[in-house]
Amino acid sequence: MHTQLSPRQLEAFLAVVEHGSMTRASQALEISQPAVSRLIADLTEALGFALFDRRDGRLVPTQEARFLLPDIRRSLDLLTRISETGRNITQNKAGELRIACLPGFAISHLPEVLAVFLEQRAGVRVTIEPDRPERILEWMVGEQFDVGITDGFEGHPAVESETIDIRTVCIFPQGHPLRRHTVIRPRDLADLKLIHTRRESMFYRLLSEAFVADGKSLNTFIEARQFTTxxxxxxxxxxxxxxxxxxxxxxxxxxxxxxxxxxVIPHRLSLVRPIHKHPSMIALEFLEIFMSSLQAYAIHPDRSEI
Structure with a gap:
């Protein structure tokens, strides 16, 4: 039964092939000549055939050894890549990040944040899957994604979450008369065609209540699931x-x-992740950076809001 080969044996073999002598190989590897001789002897025994012939004062690989050369080079290259990848993972420069998000985020804020996040993490592979909140919750419970960006999240024992309330604004076409207002209230929109989110959403309920409190009713024109729509x-x-x-x-x-x-009507966003799945450092770093990117738009309880 052959003994296990070691990377050091393969390195010694390649060094002797390249330099033609044990002495020069030992100098290249910065180890003693007897150590190189021992590594070659152990490799010869493990493989069961001679690795070198001596010709004109040089050690040259045997036909069998030359046959192995491509595989040995590939093996050492692979070990080098594994080592480099390991270092990159340790430094959070490599890994995999799977993100589930609301469809609007996939084409708006998320690409902007990822561009910054990946700038120093070229080895990180990212998967983005947009879908509705209900589906994102299913994926988190099933531990299919590392991170979720959702709204309307009401809690789940298998999901950890961090919530942030985002300010809301009234949008209108460029040059619209509403631009004369510094603040827009429900009464200012009573006679205008209103485009709003789906009726079953918490955001719609809060908006509808604001209109009622102002003595007005929503003039629904289009119902859209996403703000980007x-x-x-x-x-x-x-x-x-x-x-x-x-x-x-x-x-x-x-x-x-x-x-x-x-x-003030908050749009409540939640950054979620599976509670029983140990998060990677990449995922935790992304969550921190993404949450920081939202602060400029957040409602801060300690500040005066309109």
Whole structure:
């Protein structure tokens, strides 16, 4: 039965092939000549055939050894790559990150954050899967993704979450009369075509309550699942909408203007991950960076909001 080969034996073999002598190989490897001789002897015994012939004062590989050369080179190259990858993982420069998110994020804020995040992490592979909140929750419970970006999350024993409330604004087509307002209230929108999120969402319920409290009713024109969809309708002059400032900011200079909306209606975002799946350092770093990217749009309880 052959003994296990060691990387050091293979390195010694290649060094002797390249330098033609045990002495020069030992100098290249920065070990003693007897140590090289021992490694070659052990490798010869393990393989069961001679590795070198002596010709004109040089050691040259036998025919059998030459046959092995390509595999030995590939093996050592692979070990080098494994070592480099290991170092990159330790330094959080390599790994895999699977993100489930709301569809709007996949084409707006997320690419911007990932571009910065991956700039110093070229070895990180990212998978992004957009879907509705219900599906994102299923994936988190099933531990199919590392991170989820969702809204309307009401808690689950198998999911850990961090929540942030994002300010909302009223968006309208560029040049619209609403631009004269410094703050827009429900009464200012009563006679306008309103584009809003789906009726079963918490955000819609809060918006509807704000209109009722102001003695007005929603003039529904289009119901859209995503804020980004509402933006596309508004920029084409089809109505106005109340959405997250985070989404509105992506349309600055693209045919949309916006103003603060009062009363304050938070768009509650949750960053979620499977509670029983040990998070990678890459995932934790991403969560920290993504949460930081939201702070400029967050409602801060210690600050005066409109």
């Amino acid at each position: 509402a933006c596309e309708f508004v920029r084409r002059g089809m109505g106005v909408s109340v959405i997250s400032e985070l989404d509105a900011a992506q349309y600055i200079g693209r045919g949309i203007e916006f103003r603060p909306f009062a009363p």
